[in-house]
Amino acid sequence: SLGADVNLAFTKTIQLKGEIWQGKNLDDYVGGIGQGVVVTTTGSGTYINAMAAGATGFVDAKALKSKGGWAELTFGPFQKWRYNLGVSLDNPDDDLLINSTTARPMRTSNRSRWLNALYDLNEAVQIGAEYLRLETEYKNQRRGDDNRFQLSFIYKF
Numbered sequence: 436s437l438g439a440d441v442n443l444a445f446t447k448t449i450q451l452k453g454e455i456w457q458g459k460n461l462d463d464y465v466g467g468i469g470q471g472v473v474v475t476t477t478g479s480g481t482y483i484n485a486m487a488a489g490a491t492g493f494v495d496a497k498a499l500k501s502k503g504g505w506a507e508l509t510f511g512p513f514q515k516w517r518y519n520l521g522v523s524l525d526n527p528d529d530d531l532l533i534n535s536t537t538a539r540p541m542r543t544s545n546r547s548r549w550l551n552a553l554y555d556l557n558e559a560v561q562i563g564a565e566y567l568r569l570e571t572e573y574k575n576q577r578r579g580d581d582n583r584f585q586l587s588f589i590y591k592f
Contacts, residue, residue, distance in 0.1 A: 436461055448513065453506035459498035467501035467527045468542040468571070481533045483541065500528040515555040523547045532574045540573040553589075563587040 436458025443451045462471030470483045477492030483499075503525040511517030525545040532541035551565035569581040 436464065436466070448511055450509040451506065452509065453504060455502075455504035457500070457502035459500045461499075461501050466503065466525060467499050468525050468545045470499050470501075470527055470532070470542060473497045473499055473531045473533070483533070497531055499531050502526055511553075512555075517553045517555075519549070519551050519553075521547075521549045529574060534575050540576040542571055543574050544570075544572040546570045559591050561587075561589040561591065563589065 436456060438454055438456035438458075440454045441452065445451065456466065458466065460471040461467045462469050473481060473483060474496045475481045475494040477494055503523065505521060505523035507519055507521035509517065509519050523546065527543065529543045532543060534541075547567060547569045549565060549567045551563055553561055553563040555561050563586065565583075565585050565587070567581075567583040567585070569579075569583070571579045571581075573579065
């Protein structure tokens with residue numbers, strides 16, 4: 436894999452963080468949307484990663500290429516408040532993905548956007564609220580979207 440990170444502070448209260456990357460067989464690093472190796476067998480067909488466990492007649496294995504990145508804009512701290520706005524993209528090489536009609540279709544793209552607010556109760560305790568929008572595209576399947584709202588309670592030690 437190859438990647439680059441950035442962390443830029445424009446002012447004391449505005450900061451940009453991000454990363455771009457590309458590589459192959461990145462599923463252990465949560466790249467390729469969890470898809471790292473395409474395995475072909477004579478017995479049962481083509482699989483992704485561990486789905487091939489127990490398959491017979493190994494023919495070939497190809498590492499799946501993927502590229503992507505993320506960026507987050509931070510505003511704060513403003514007294515006890517901090518805000519973050521971010522986006523991410525993970526885009527595997529669609530050519531190697533199999534045409535699956537099973538319950539586990541191959542993922543061709545994963546995008547997310549988020550907005551959160553964090554409040555410091557004191558030096559050790561922080562409360563957060565976040566909205567996260569996930570959009571996943573699949574090979575030969577309908578797109579899947581998800582909206583998440585979550586709260587967090589953080590204890591720093």
